[in-house]
Each structure stands twice: as structure tokens, then as C-alpha cells.
Amino acid sequence: MASEDRYNVKETEAKWQAAWAENGCFTAREDASRKKYYVLEMFPYPSGRIHMGHVRNYTLGDVVARFKRAQGFNVLHPMGWDAFGLPAENAAIQRGVHPAKWTRQNIAIMRDQFKPMGLSIDWDREVSTCEPEYYRHEQKMFLDFVKAGLAYRKESWVNWDPVENTVLANEQVIDGKGWRSGAPVERRKLSQWFLRITQYAEDLLSAISQLDRWPDKVRLMQTNWIGRSEGARVTFDLVGREDGVEVFTTRPDTLFGASFCALSPNHPIAAELAQTNPALAEFIAECGRMGTSEADIETAEKKGFDTGLKVRHPFDPDWHLPVHVANFVLMEYGTGAIFGCPAHDQRDMDFARKYGLSVRAVVAPKDADPAAFTAEMETATDAFTGDGIAINSHFLDGLSVTEAKRAAIEKIAKLGAGAGVTQYRLRDWGVSRQRYWGCPIPMIHCPDCGIVPVPEEQLPVELPEDVSFDKPGNPLAHHPTWKNVDCPQCGKAAQRETDTFDTFFESSWYFARFCSPKSETQAFDRAAVDYWLPVDQYVGGVEHAVLHLLYSRFFTRALSDCGYLGVAEPFDGLFTQGMIRHETYKGPKGEWLSPEDIDKGADGSVVRLSDGAPVTVGASEKMSKSKMNTVDPTAILDSYGADAARLFMLSDSPPERDMDWTESGIEGAWRYLGRLWRLAVQPSVPLPPPGATLPETLGPKTDMLLRQTHKTIAGVTDDLEKFRFNNAVARLRELTNALGSLDGTETGAPGIYRFTLETAAKLAAPMVPHIAEEIWAQLGHTTLITETPWPICDEALLTDDSVTIAVQVNGKMRGKIDLPRDADKDTTEAAALALSTVAAQVGGKPIRKIIIVPNRIINVIV
Ligand code: ANZ
Ligand code: ZN
Numbered sequence: 001m002a003s004e005d006r007y008n009v010k011e012t013e014a015k016w017q018a019a020w021a022e023n024g025c026f027t028a029r030e031d032a033s034r035k036k037y038y039v040l041e042m043f044p045y046p047s048g049r050i051h052m053g054h055v056r057n058y059t060l061g062d063v064v065a066r067f068k069r070a071q072g073f074n075v076l077h078p079m080g081w082d083a084f085g086l087p088a089e090n091a092a093i094q095r096g097v098h099p100a101k102w103t104r105q106n107i108a109i110m111r112d113q114f115k116p117m118g119l120s121i122d123w124d125r126e127v128s129t130c131e132p133e134y135y136r137h138e139q140k141m142f143l144d145f146v147k148a149g150l151a152y153r154k155e156s157w158v159n160w161d162p163v164e165n166t167v168l169a170n171e172q173v174i175d176g177k178g179w180r181s182g183a184p185v186e187r188r189k190l191s192q193w194f195l196r197i198t199q200y201a202e203d204l205l206s207a208i209s210q211l212d213r214w215p216d217k218v219r220l221m222q223t224n225w226i227g228r229s230e231g232a233r234v235t236f237d238l239v240g241r242e243d244g245v246e247v248f249t250t251r252p253d254t255l256f257g258a259s260f261c262a263l264s265p266n267h268p269i270a271a272e273l274a275q276t277n278p279a280l281a282e283f284i285a286e287c288g289r290m291g292t293s294e295a296d297i298e299t300a301e302k303k304g305f306d307t308g309l310k311v312r313h314p315f316d317p318d319w320h321l322p323v324h325v326a327n328f329v330l331m332e333y334g335t336g337a338i339f340g341c342p343a344h345d346q347r348d349m350d351f352a353r354k355y356g357l358s359v360r361a362v363v364a365p366k367d368a369d370p371a372a373f374t375a376e377m378e379t380a381t382d383a384f385t386g387d388g389i390a391i392n393s394h395f396l397d398g399l400s401v402t403e404a405k406r407a408a409i410e411k412i413a414k415l416g417a418g419a420g421v422t423q424y425r426l427r428d429w430g431v432s433r434q435r436y437w438g439c440p441i442p443m444i445h446c447p448d449c450g451i452v453p454v455p456e457e458q459l460p461v462e463l464p465e466d467v468s469f470d471k472p473g474n475p476l477a478h479h480p481t482w483k484n485v486d487c488p489q490c491g492k493a494a495q496r497e498t499d500t501f502d503t504f505f506e507s508s509w510y511f512a513r514f515c516s517p518k519s520e521t522q523a524f525d526r527a528a529v530d531y532w533l534p535v536d537q538y539v540g541g542v543e544h545a546v547l548h549l550l551y552s553r554f555f556t557r558a559l560s561d562c563g564y565l566g567v568a569e570p571f572d573g574l575f576t577q578g579m580i581r582h583e584t585y586k587g588p589k590g591e592w593l594s595p596e597d598i599d600k601g602a603d604g605s606v607v608r609l610s611d612g613a614p615v616t617v618g619a620s621e622k623m624s625k626s627k628m629n630t631v632d633p634t635a636i637l638d639s640y641g642a643d644a645a646r647l648f649m650l651s652d653s654p655p656e657r658d659m660d661w662t663e664s665g666i667e668g669a670w671r672y673l674g675r676l677w678r679l680a681v682q683p684s685v686p687l688p689p690p691g692a693t694l695p696e697t698l699g700p701k702t703d704m705l706l707r708q709t710h711k712t713i714a715g716v717t718d719d720l721e722k723f724r725f726n727n728a729v730a731r732l733r734e735l736t737n738a739l740g741s742l743d744g745t746e747t748g749a750p751g752i753y754r755f756t757l758e759t760a761a762k763l764a765a766p767m768v769p770h771i772a773e774e775i776w777a778q779l780g781h782t783t784l785i786t787e788t789p790w791p792i793c794d795e796a797l798l799t800d801d802s803v804t805i806a807v808q809v810n811g812k813m814r815g816k817i818d819l820p821r822d823a824d825k826d827t828t829e830a831a832a833l834a835l836s837t838v839a840a841q842v843g844g845k846p847i848r849k850i851i852i853v854p855n856r857i858i859n860v861i862v
Contacts, residue, residue: 013642028077036536038076039068043080050634052580055636060575060649060655061539066120070788084500086435113634117645117646118770129506129510133520138506143442145195148558153192155190157187159185161185165434197551198427215542217542221545226424226425228425233247234246237317247261252420253399256315257344259340260339263307265331266284297327300327343360343363344363345383363401431505434498438500438502442454442497445495445497464482504548508551537572575723580659581658582631583629584629585628586616594630597610647669647767679757699743701743705756708734732760742756761785762785808859810861817831817832817858819831847862
């Protein structure tokens with residue numbers, strides 16, 4: 001190989017990428033004799049362009065994959081496409097391009113954009129979720145879920161986006177409006193398919209404690225999402241009726257403070273009353289126009305409607321309470337009804353003050369006087385929600401909150417009015433979407449037989465390609481023929497389900513599909529999933545902390561219960577990376593300017609490139625098209641190469657934090673690579689051939705460098721294990737700086753130079769793989785560094801060989817000496833007495849005693 005002093009990035013990177021592909025370096029095969037390591041980054045949506053967030057995500061995963069491979073693991077590192085979803089349909093509507101075509105084109109473009117990054121991916125395992133080879137298995141899974149009772153159909157209230165003509169998930173409703181359309185969301189009742197994730201609520205929750213390689217914040221978010229509450233269900237009998245109002249409460253200890261009951265606007269009793277009460281019907285309709293997410297309900301003004309009904313208090317049948325319909329009571333949680341205790345719940349307090357309902361304290365702070373506290377609360381506007389002692393509560397008086405809860409539940413049970421229960425906030429997952437670009441739900445509606453599953457031998461139910469997007473709504477429903485089929489049971493004319501699955505369905509099992517991506521007859525080859533799962537390291541954005549990760553955890557359990565898999569948890573380790581930010585720029589009229597359109601002078605001035613107009617530099621913010629502060633990865637890869645982009649991403653800040661992309665940063669990384677390269681092509685000493693043994697005798701500097709190299713091996717290894725990639729880069733820089741200033745005349749310099757540079761290349765290889773290969777080749781190797789084992793440090797060389805010893809005369813510091821570690825008594829004394837400062841103090845006086853603390857202090861007493 002020619003040793004040029006200019007490193008040709010483009011040629012070199014392409015050359016090594018070709019070499020890796022040719023040698024099948026990243027092809028993964030099951031091998032029971034080897035320990036496996038499965039590295040996965042969250043697979044991308046094929047939007048058509050990669051962004052810097054992708055570059056960071058895949059760089060982080062790639063470092064882990066390459067590092068683990070060098071450590072001897074059998075690594076699986078695949079890539080695929082989360083290819084169904086709304087943007088493809090929007091493109092079809094706006095630009096007339098078919099979603100399938102648009103998606104496949106985007107995949108091709110993005111694959112080409114990813115390839116120059118030099119990722120160690122097994123491209124033979126690529127999957128795309130929009131292809132029937134993929135989604136046919138999803139349809140089979142769904143049929144198995146139906147058989148196992150894990151999927152079912154029910155009528156439910158949904159968020160309806162009147163512009164998009166589709167159901168929205170709660171998360172897609174922002175401030176009561178559709179996340180895309182911005183149109184006010186309506187409530188509608190539809191028959192939908194649900195997956196019974198709640199069956200696993202307790203298991204999904206309790207297993208969080210074992211996910212010790214997950215970020216705490218994600219574990220907390222999942223815990224809160226599942227939302228376990230201990231409480232009681234209590235029935236308040238309706239006066240003058242046979243039935244009652246069943247409520248869920250977490251505070252049965254406050255039952256004596258009840259002042260009303262409230263029903264959800266969707267509660268059956270409310271619906272029944274509304275039939276004969278137009279004002280109530282109007283109130284319910286008004287509630288239906290309000291956002292339905294918990295956040296919406298939390299922030300909306302509390303409103304109620306007095307039904308005129310009364311209920312009896314469970315502890316005292318003569319005590320009657322009014323029944324309201326209230327907008328803040330969710331039908332989907334608990335029983336869809338509550339009892340209100342204004343003194344100890346702020347929402348109830350607000351409600352009580354608004355509608356003039358009574359407020360009676362039943363819990364007082366420990367040291368408060370019960371009578372005074374009761375009086376104070378009668379006019380208060382802040383609820384008391386703290387811990388305390390039961391008051392005004394008959395048989396509960398004097399008990400702590402915990403004790404009173406237990407006693408109240410006992411009493412309720414004895415009266416036959418209810419029981420203690422555990423309630424979860426987690427809801428079953430509605431998976432029906434009224435959309436074209438998704439996996440068809442394999443069901444048939446027969447007028448006689450009802451809902452009939454598509455027979456397995458008829459799978460996949462393929463999406464028809466000949467659809468039109470001219471009408472709003474679901475093109476599958478408008479298709480002239482596709483939905484018409486014969487009922488598989490009775491043979492009569494029937495209709496296909498035209499809904500498709502929520503696209504979170506596909507991403508809930510793709511990680512398992514990568515284990516046997518070509519398996520035709522089954523979703524997974526059992527031996528392959530048993531070998532590879534769980535994913536050892538998952539890397540992705542924290543925006544998926546709840547839904548995608550929770551759905552995947554649910555699927556893994558459901559699939560295991562249906563015999564597909566043998567594990568419960570999909571992701572053993574999870575890492576969530578920070579975002580990429582960039583400075584923002586505004587032109588003279590306050591318009592956003594792209595980083596490409598500005599020019600920075602050496603004096604710090606910033607102007608518009610085209611006309612020199614002044615530019616205002618704004619804060620660094622998350623890269624976004626709307627603020628025009630994005631940087632195109634393809635342009636960066638083109639001008640600086642993959643290694644520089646990877647190095648800057650890794651070195652700038654800890655990977656979990658947000659990082660600022662700067663021109664100076666990428667340039668700094670690029671310059672460092674140039675220095676690294678020169679260490680290989682212009683070594684300061686003539687190097688021994690590859691494979692030469694280390695010199696036996698070393699000078700002090702070469703000895704130091706050898707020790708530093710071993711310390712760097714230990715440090716970088718530890719850093720890479722712990723995702724401290726920025727530290728690893730810093731250590732590497734220190735090592736190569738030290739190598740750059742090695743004194744070539746010292747004993748052993750040539751051998752140590754080679755050893756240090758080779759080690760640096762091996763340590764750098766997971767992060768900057770192309771230049772590491774090039775240095776390796778430059779040093780005369782004919783193998784690939786990618787297939788070279790990770791260096792092992794010599795523990796004995798991790799401690800410093802020399803120590804600094806403080807020298808005292810009569811206990812006073814007089815100087816310091818550097819000595820070999822564990823130097824003997826005579827050497828230490830001689831070195832100390834030779835110091836001029838010590839000689840001056842001793843001044844010829846007789847030495848009475850010398851005290852030595854080995855390797856630390858020597859004290860001369862005169
Ligand atoms: C009486 C009470 C008294 C309550 C008190 C709280 C404080 P978590 O902890 O989130 O589970 N609640 C029950 N079902 C509801 C629904 N469908 N919609 C809105 N609110 C509902 O919350 C449980 C508490 O939220 C329950 O305990 C109930 O109010 C209310 F001093 O019952 B509580
Ligand atoms: Zn039939």
C-alpha cells in the first residue's frame with residue numbers, strides 16, 4: 001500500500017466497506033459453541049432521508065456491535081424498515097404516488113445513505129414490514145392471539161379525527177386536537193380489535209425491577225404508565241332504585257368525608273338518564289367534544305351536572321348524597337364513577353366549591369387539633385392530601401391512613417358493599433386503524449356467522465395495490481371488489497374487515513424476526529430465536545420509552561405463551577441517546593436561515609452568505625426542519641467521511657445527553673484523524689516488522705508509554721462497556737499524543753511505537769473503523785483489524801512504576817523525590833539527603849533518626 005501523507009477519505013472508506021462485505025465480516029450465524037451478543041438500534045421509518053439523529057443512533061449501536069465482535073462474541077446486528085404508516089398515505093394524497101412505491105423508493109434511498117456510514121450490519125437479514133412476507137406472520141399471530149383470548153373485539157369510545165377520518169390514539173390528541181390535522185377531536189363509539197395487554201399488567205410491572213440495564217427514567221415512565229393503585233370498589237345504593245353506583249377509590253379511609261358521587265359522561269346510568277333529560281344529554285354531548293386524553297381532562301375546567309338522583313352512604317343508609325355527572329371522571333378507569341371527598345382531593349374540592357357541596361375533614365395532620373382543623377377545612381379551598389389521623393369518622397377515628405384504609409375495607413366487605421382491589425391505569429391496546437397503509441386484519445364479517453377468522457391457509461391477506469385516494473377515509477373500504485369474499489364457514493357472500501393494524505404492531509416483534517428473517521412457514525425459527533433472544537443491547541430514542549417498549553414487552557410474553565418464543569423480556573439492555581441540536585440563525589427579517597446559508601468570519605461576525613446581511617445567532621435547539629437548523633448527514637459524510645462524523649458524535653458529549661453539532665467540532669475530529677494517520681505513515685522511528693516481540697529492556701519513557709498503553713486498554717474497555725464513549729475517545733487522544741512525542745532514541749522505542757500504535761488502532765476500531773483498518777494495513781498486516789481480537793491489558797502494568805515521595809526535615813516539607821516504586825531504604829535515604837533543600841536544613845548536624853513511610857514520605861530528624 002502506498003504511504004501517502006494525505007488520507008484519502010472517500011476512497012479508503014469505500015475500500016474497507018467493500019472488503020468487509022466481501023469477507024462477510026458481519027454475517028451472523030447461529031453457533032451454539034459461541035456466546036452470542038445481539039445489538040439492535042430501533043429500526044427507522046423510511047421517510048426518505050436520514051437525519052443526524054439516525055447517524056448518532058446507528059453509530060452508538062455500531063460501536064457496541066464492533067466492540068463485542070472483537071471481544072469474541074458471535075454478534076447479530078441487523079437492520080430493517082418500519083415501513084407502514086400514515087406519511088406514505090399522505091404522500092399518495094398530496095403527490096399521487098402509491099404508498100408502496102413511495103415506501104420502497106425511500107427504503108432504497110435511505111439504504112444508500114446509510115451504507116457510507118460503514119455500519120457493521122448483516123444486510124442479508126434486512127426486513128421491511130410492509131411486505132407480505134413479513135406481515136403474513138403478523139396475521140397468523142393475531143389469529144393465535146384471538147384463539148388464546150389475547151385479542152378480542154369490543155365497542156369502545158374512540159378519539160375521532162374528523163379531518164383525517166381516523167381513530168387517534170390518546171397520544172395523538174394534543175390539547176384536544178388531532179396531532180396532524182389540528183382539528184378538534186370528537187368522541188365516537190366504534191367496534192374495534194383490542195389486544196389484552198392488561199392480562200400482563202402485574203407481570204409487566206413487577207419485572208421492571210429486573211431490567212437493571214435500562215435507564216431509570218424509562219423504568220419509572222413504564223411504572224407510571226401501568227399505574228398500579230391499591231384501593232377498593234364500593235357500591236353506593238341508589239335511593240328509589242334497585243341498582244347502585246359502584247365506585248373505585250384509593251382512599252376508602254375518607255368515606256366519612258364523602259359529599260357526592262360522580263359518574264363519567266359515558267357511564268350507562270348517565271346515558272339512561274339522558275334519554276329523558278335533554279339538558280343532561282346536551283351536557284354529555286359537550287363533554288364529548290372535549291379532548292379525551294388524561295392530560296386534557298386534567299387541565300379542563302371541572303364541570304358537573306346534578307342528575308337529581310341520590311345514593312345512600314354504605315356506612316349509613318339514612319345519609320343521602322347527590323349524584324352528578326362530571327367531565328373529569330373517565331369511563332375507562334376503575335368503574336367510571338367516584339365518590340367525591342373534597343377535603344382530601346383537590347379536584348373534588350374545586351368541584352365542591354363550584355357547586356356548593358359540603359366539605360368535611362376526615363383526616364387531620366398528626367399534631368392538629370381535630371375540631372379546629374375541621375372548622376378550618378369548612379371554608380378552605382386547598383384540599384389536605386397529606387398523611388394524618390382519621391377524625392369525624394366513627395369507628396375509624398384515631399387510626400392512621402394506612403390502618404383506616406384496611407379497617408374501612410374490612411367493614412365494606414362485611415356489609416357486602418364491596419371489596420379491596422388492585423387497579424391498573426394500563427388499558428387494553430386498541431389496534432384497529434381505518435387506514436390503507438397497514439397490515440390487513442385477517443377477519444371476515446358474515447351476515448350469518450358473524451366474525452370469522454380468515455383460514456390460515458389463505459394467509460396472507462394482501463393489501464390490494466389498485467386503490468384510490470380520491471375520497472377521504474379508508475381506501476380499502478372504498479375498493480370496489482377487494483372486500484367481497486365468500487364466508488369461509490357458510491360460503492355466503494361476506495365482507496373482509498377493512499381496518500388495518502396500528503403500525504406499533506409490526507414494531508412489537510421485528511427484533512425476533514431478525515433471528516430468522518427468511519423463515520417462510522413460521523414467523524420464527526424456534527432454534528434461532530432461542531439462540532439470539534433477548535436483544536442484549538437495544539439503542540434508541542427516549543420518545544419510545546412507553547409505547548413501543550411496553551408493547552414489545554407485552555408481545556414477547558404473549559408470543560411466548562402462544563409457543564412462538566421462550567423468553568419474557570425482549571431487551572436485556574436499553575440505552576436511550578440524547579438529541580442533536582444546532583445553533584439557530586435568523587436573517588434581517590426574522591426569517592430562519594439554514595447553517596448552509598450563513599458565513600462565520602474569523603472575528604466572530606455572522607452574515608448571510610448570499611449578500612452579507614447581518615445574521616442573528618440564536619440558541620442551540622433540537623435540529624428541526626421548521627427552524628432550518630438541520631445538517632444533512634449525506635453532505636457531512638461526503639466531505640468529512642464516516643469516521644470523522646462518527647468520532648465527533650462519540651467524542652462530544654456523553655451519549656445519553658443532547659449534543660450540539662458544530663462545524664468546528666466535525667473539523668476537529670477530522671484533524672485528529674489526520675494526525676492519527678500521520679503516526680502510521682510517518683513514524684518517528686523505523687518500525688520492526690509486524691508480529692515482532694516487545695523489546696526486553698526499556699528506557700524510562702518507553703516504559704511509561706507501555707504502561708500508559710495498558711492503562712488505555714483497561715480504560716477504553718471499561719468505557720465501551722459503560723457507554724462512556726466520550727471518555728474512551730479522550731483516553732485514545734492522550735495515548736496517541738504521548739506516542740507522537742515519543743523520543744525515538746530511547747531503548748526499545750521502535751517496538752513500543754509499533755505496540756502502542758497497533759493497540760490504539762484496535763481500540764479505535766469500533767469507533768472509527770475505516771482508518772483503523774487503514775493503519776493496520778499500513779503497519780504491514782494482511783488481516784482485517786475488524787477480525788482481530790480485542791487487546792488484553794497486562795494487570796501488572798496498570799500501576800505506575802515510579803512514585804513521588806515527600807521529603808520532610810523535622811516534620812516540615814522540604815521537597816519531593818521521584819523514585820522507582822518500592823525502592824529500598826538506602827536508595828530512598830540517599831535520594832532524600834541529596835536534595836539541596838534538605839542538605840541546607842541538615843547543615844551538618846548529626847542525623848538522629850530517619851522515618852520512612854514506603855512510597856509516600858521520608859522524614860529526617862536532626
Ligand atoms: C375517593 C377519594 C378521596 C379519592 C380522596 C382520592 C382522594 P389513582 O391513584 O390514580 O388510582 N377516580 C377513580 N376512578 C376514577 C375515574 N374513572 N376517573 C377519574 N377519577 C377517578 O386515583 C384513584 C382516585 O381517583 C380514586 O380515589 C378516585 O378518587 C379517583 F381523598 O376516591 B378517590
Ligand atoms: Zn357465514
